[in-house]
Amino acid sequence: MKWLALTFALAAPTHAGLRFGCSTLSIQRLDPVVEPGNAPSAHLHQIVGGNAFKANMTGDVGEQGTCTTCTFSEDFSNYWTAVLYYKHPTNGSYKRVPIYPNAQLSGTGIQGGMTIYYTQVDFNTNGKDKITSFKPGFRMTVGSPATNTLDGGKAHKGLRYTCLQTILTRGAETPDFPTKACPAGIMAIHHFPACWDGKNLDSPDHQSHMYDTTKGGFQPAAPCPASHPVRMPQVAYETMWNTTAFNSLPWPKDGTQPFVWSFEDSKGYGTHGDYLFGWKGDSLQKAMDSTCMFQGCENGKPLKSQNVAAMNKCTIKNTIEEDTEGWLTALPGRAM
Known part of the structure; x- marks a missing residue:
C-alpha cells in the first residue's frame, strides 16, 4: 500500500518548482543589500545572476540588466554568499576553494556558480496556498556572519553543510563545517524564509519583513503566521565547493x-546569503502559476532559457581590484 500511495503521489499533477544553474558573475567585495554604496564591502563574496x-x-x-549568468534569461536577480578559503595550518596563508557545478543540472560546462531553487511546498505540490512572486526592489538575507556558536548555527534550520561522498550525495546535513576530508567536496546550503509581511520590500536588518517557517532541507514548511501572511517562493542556494585538492x-x-x-569563520556557524x-x-x-518542474520549465515552457555558453559569457568588470587568487597572506579586506 505504501508503494501504491507513493506511485499516486508521483503521478499526481505537480506545480512549478525551479532548479537551475548560474555561473559565476564576479568574485569581489561588494554587498548592495547589507552595505549599499560601500566599495569595498567588509568581506569577499561570490556573486551570480544579472550584470x-x-x-x-x-x-x-529586472529592467536594468542586459545579460545573466543564470539558465533563465529573464532572471536578472542576484544571489551571493561569502567565499570559502583553505587556511594553511603551518604558515597561515590562504587559498580560495574553487566551485564546481551540480551534476544534475541541464547542460555542461557551467563555470563555478550555484544551483538556485524556487520551490513551493515541496518538490511535488503547490499545496493549497497561492504562491506570490517577489516584487521589484525586493531583497533579503538569511543567516549572519556574527553567529559564532553551535546553538546559533542549529537555530538556522535552513543553513547547513553536506560532506559530499560523491557529486550526487544529498542528506546528512550539519550546522558546521565537516571535520573530516570530504571525498567530493563540501556543499553549502542556504534556505531563505518564504513568509512575507505583504508590505515591505526590505527592512533595517534585511530579515524582519520575512518570517522563516523552514523545517530544514526541502521539507514542507509550516504555515505562515498572521504577521507575515503572504507565502512566497522558497528560495534556496546550493554551492559545491571543490575542497578535494586540499x-x-x-x-x-x-x-x-x-x-x-x-570573514574568518572557521566553524561555519556564520554562513549567510543575500x-x-x-x-x-x-x-x-x-512560472509559479504553471505546472512545470525543473528542466521542464525551460525553452519557453513557460520561461525563456539560454545555453551554457551564453551564461558563462555574461560578466562584469570588478569595481574592487585586489588579489583574491593564489596563496594570500591575509583574506581580502582583512589585512594582518
Missing part, C-alpha cells in the same frame, strides 16, 4: 578542519 550588479542597486533590477595538504593537528569563510530580486516583468509569477 546590473554594483555597490548600490535601486529600482527594478585533502592531501596539511590539516590542523588538533583535529579541526582547515577551511574558513572569507538575495536581490530581478526577474523581468511577471516571468516568475508566470
Whole structure:
C-alpha cells in the first residue's frame, strides 16, 4: 500500500518548482543589500545572476540588466554568499576553494556558480496556498556572519553543510563545517524564509519583513503566521565547493578542519546569503502559476532559457581590484 500511495503521489499533477544553474558573475567585495554604496564591502563574496550588479542597486533590477549568468534569461536577480578559503595550518596563508557545478543540472560546462531553487511546498505540490512572486526592489538575507556558536548555527534550520561522498550525495546535513576530508567536496546550503509581511520590500536588518517557517532541507514548511501572511517562493542556494585538492595538504593537528569563510569563520556557524530580486516583468509569477518542474520549465515552457555558453559569457568588470587568487597572506579586506 505504501508503494501504491507513493506511485499516486508521483503521478499526481505537480506545480512549478525551479532548479537551475548560474555561473559565476564576479568574485569581489561588494554587498548592495547589507552595505549599499560601500566599495569595498567588509568581506569577499561570490556573486551570480544579472550584470546590473554594483555597490548600490535601486529600482527594478529586472529592467536594468542586459545579460545573466543564470539558465533563465529573464532572471536578472542576484544571489551571493561569502567565499570559502583553505587556511594553511603551518604558515597561515590562504587559498580560495574553487566551485564546481551540480551534476544534475541541464547542460555542461557551467563555470563555478550555484544551483538556485524556487520551490513551493515541496518538490511535488503547490499545496493549497497561492504562491506570490517577489516584487521589484525586493531583497533579503538569511543567516549572519556574527553567529559564532553551535546553538546559533542549529537555530538556522535552513543553513547547513553536506560532506559530499560523491557529486550526487544529498542528506546528512550539519550546522558546521565537516571535520573530516570530504571525498567530493563540501556543499553549502542556504534556505531563505518564504513568509512575507505583504508590505515591505526590505527592512533595517534585511530579515524582519520575512518570517522563516523552514523545517530544514526541502521539507514542507509550516504555515505562515498572521504577521507575515503572504507565502512566497522558497528560495534556496546550493554551492559545491571543490575542497578535494586540499585533502592531501596539511590539516590542523588538533583535529579541526582547515577551511574558513572569507570573514574568518572557521566553524561555519556564520554562513549567510543575500538575495536581490530581478526577474523581468511577471516571468516568475508566470512560472509559479504553471505546472512545470525543473528542466521542464525551460525553452519557453513557460520561461525563456539560454545555453551554457551564453551564461558563462555574461560578466562584469570588478569595481574592487585586489588579489583574491593564489596563496594570500591575509583574506581580502582583512589585512594582518
